[in-house]
Amino acid sequence: MTRRLDYKIITDLINPDARVLDLGCGNGDLLSLLKEKKNIRGAGIEIDEKAVHSCIEKGLTVIHGDIDTELLDYSNKRFDYIILYESLQQVLNPKKVILESLRVGKKVIVAIPNFCHINGRFQVCFRGNVPITKELPDQWYDTPNVKFLSIKDFQRFCDHYDIKIEKKRALSRNQEISFWPNLFAHVGIFVLSKE
Amino acid sequence: MTKNLGIVETQQITCFERPNSLTLKSGLKLGPITIAYETYGTLNSDKSNAILICHALSGDAHAAGLHKGDKKPGWWDNMIGPGKAFDTNKYFIISSNVLGGCKGTTGPSSINPETKKPYGLSFPVVTIKDMVVVQKALIDRLGIKKLHAVAGGSMGGMQALKWSVLYPDSVNSAIVIATNTGHTAQQIAFHEVGRQAIMTDPNWNNGDYYDKKPPSTGIGLARMVGHITYMSDESMDKKFGRQLIDKERVGFDFSQDFQVESYLKYRGESFVQRFDPNSYLYISKALDYFNLSEEKSLDVVFQNVKANFLVITFTSDWLYPTHQLKSMIKALKINDADVSSCEIKSSYGHDSFLIEADGQSDLITNFLKKESK
Numbered sequence: 384m385t386r387r388l389d390y391k392i393i394t395d396l397i398n399p400d401a402r403v404l405d406l407g408c409g410n411g412d413l414l415s416l417l418k419e420k421k422n423i424r425g426a427g428i429e430i431d432e433k434a435v436h437s438c439i440e441k442g443l444t445v446i447h448g449d450i451d452t453e454l455l456d457y458s459n460k461r462f463d464y465i466i467l468y469e470s471l472q473q474v475l476n477p478k479k480v481i482l483e484s485l486r487v488g489k490k491v492i493v494a495i496p497n498f499c500h501i502n503g504r505f506q507v508c509f510r511g512n513v514p515i516t517k518e519l520p521d522q523w524y525d526t527p528n529v530k531f532l533s534i535k536d537f538q539r540f541c542d543h544y545d546i547k548i549e550k551k552r553a554l555s556r557n558q559e560i561s562f563w564p565n566l567f568a569h570v571g572i573f574v575l576s577k578e
Numbered sequence: 579m580t581k582n583l584g585i586v587e588t589q590q591i592t593c594f595e596r597p598n599s600l601t602l603k604s605g606l607k608l609g610p611i612t613i614a615y616e617t618y619g620t621l622n623s624d625k626s627n628a629i630l631i632c633h634a635l636s637g638d639a640h641a642a643g644l645h646k647g648d649k650k651p652g653w654w655d656n657m658i659g660p661g662k663a664f665d666t667n668k669y670f671i672i673s674s675n676v677l678g679g680c681k682g683t684t685g686p687s688s689i690n691p692e693t694k695k696p697y698g699l700s701f702p703v704v705t706i707k708d709m710v711v712v713q714k715a716l717i718d719r720l721g722i723k724k725l726h727a728v729a730g731g732s733m734g735g736m737q738a739l740k741w742s743v744l745y746p747d748s749v750n751s752a753i754v755i756a757t758n759t760g761h762t763a764q765q766i767a768f769h770e771v772g773r774q775a776i777m778t779d780p781n782w783n784n785g786d787y788y789d790k791k792p793p794s795t796g797i798g799l800a801r802m803v804g805h806i807t808y809m810s811d812e813s814m815d816k817k818f819g820r821q822l823i824d825k826e827r828v829g830f831d832f833s834q835d836f837q838v839e840s841y842l843k844y845r846g847e848s849f850v851q852r853f854d855p856n857s858y859l860y861i862s863k864a865l866d867y868f869n870l871s872e873e874k875s876l877d878v879v880f881q882n883v884k885a886n887f888l889v890i891t892f893t894s895d896w897l898y899p900t901h902q903l904k905s906m907i908k909a910l911k912i913n914d915a916d917v918s919s920c921e922i923k924s925s926y927g928h929d930s931f932l933i934e935a936d937g938q939s940d941l942i943t944n945f946l947k948k949e950s951k
Contacts, residue, residue, distance in 0.1 A: 426916075432920065432921065432922065432923055432937075435920045436920070436937065436940060436941060438918075439888075439918060439920070439940075439941050439944045439945055440940065440944045442944070442947060442948060443918075444886075444916050444917065444918050445918050445919075445920075446907065446911075446917070446918065446919050447919050447920045447921050448919070456907070456908040456911045456912065457911060457912075458912060461914075
């Protein structure tokens with residue numbers, strides 16, 4: 384159910400007929416939804432071969448490859464939106480990916496898992512293990528995540544690099560969180576732009 | 579459920595009759611040109627469901643189904659037929675033998691109408707572009723204005739690319755498999771070994787052997803080298819390993835010891851039965867001359883393309899590795915073309931496009947549903 388609210392929020396953020404590039408598009412569910420609801424012209428980049436097959440099955444345009452390198456090929460402001468849906472924590476150089484995304488896209492929509500949700504903090508403090516939650520289900524030895532950040536960390540990063548946060552939303556399971564999101568939200572969604 | 583096509587036949591038409599001979603890329607003229615082709619499925623009333631299949635170096639028009647009396651089906655039978663990737667219930671599939679070939683389309687073994695003898699080396703050197711121009715003449719003759727797709731692997735992929743650039747309004751989709759936009763030094767080098775093997779065979783006789791013994795040893799060697807480049811170390815290891823031929827231990831002589839040796843020898847020897855050595859020279863040369871970017875950059879070459887592209891490569895294909903197509907994909911992206919790509923995990927090397935039907939079939943089936951912009 385969380386996914387549905389995530390997707391709904393992102394769908395609402397995107398203008399009709401926009402041009403969208405989804406970095407780490409997975410099975411292409413979000414791109415398909417955006418095509419259906421907002422008539423976007425979209426493409427995805429995905430590293431997993433099986434996921435690429437699913438995208439093609441859905442009639443999507445998808446490049447099988449690494450976000451870090453594939454992104455470099457596009458000209459400036461080619462897309463209206465670049466989407467990084469829970470893929471930023473899986474790239475080796477998130478700073479470079481965000482800055483490149485801001486070059487290629489007019490706006491960048493980022494959804495990140497909040498590693499400092501209260502459940503996680505509780506586990507770190509009292510149980511002495513890194514957080515394993517419904518939202519972050521993988522053990523340290525087989526998680527695809529390579530970077531760990533909180534909503535607050537991400538905001539600081541944007542401040543530091545003069546990236547404008549146009550909109551921000553936070554949610555937990557299937558509801559939006561406005562009170563202390565860095566403690567109570569599982570996911571942060573940001574709309575970014577840069578002069 | 580998939581079915582097989584059953585009995586099929588090769589047909590022929592003749593184009594470029596004099597004085598309307600074809601001016602080749604080299605500037606030389608050639609005509610008349612006979613084109614051998616097969617079709618599978620039914621052309622719909624608005625002629626919008628045609629797909630052109632382009633073959634690789636040693637392929638021919640017989641892509642699927644069985645010729646009367648044959649046991650072995652066409653070279654892409656696992657991909658073409660009712661319910662298969664190129665579904666003949668939906669699409670009208672056309673497959674033609676390339677210019678310079680030896681399976682019914684005009685090539686060096688064809689009779690030159692002027693001399694009433696085989697062309698041999700008097701046949702002009704042809705290019706991938708010339709092959710595509712001849713295919714276009716066939717498509718025109720069939721009354722088809724726009725192909726739903728052009729598809730091919732290896733040299734067939736080069737033809738598909740050339741189609742998309744040369745006739746952008748006539749191609750809805752291009753399926754480009756295990757290929758390159760221009761031959762690299764390594765790819766040229768392997769071909770040159772093959773050509774030298776043919777040309778140093780005394781029976782080659784400067785290409786004039788049609789009433790004598792053909793250069794079997796030469797083309798056999800060329801095929802052996804080719805075969806090695808089409809497989810992967812993994813697939814060779816799986817198939818042969820170090821297995822010996824009917825013996826317990828190596829012979830300490832220069833007879834054949836290993837299975838892989840006898841396999842290659844068999845492949846080489848049987849090749850001359852079905853392939854003209856001169857055609858091998860001409861077609862391998864056409865591959866080596868292929869350079870889609872010519873003097874321009876690929877960004878410029880793709881400026882006018884309209885097709886949707888599906889680019890398929892294979893992890894174990896070291897002859898046409900995935901990374902070589904990165905610059906092409908980049909150029910297509912820059913030109914805002916609709917391009918999808920997939921590197922399929924496979925252990926069969928370059929031959930994967932002929933063998934590895936599983937992942938490839940689904941990709942193609944689904945991609946073919948895409949309509950033009």
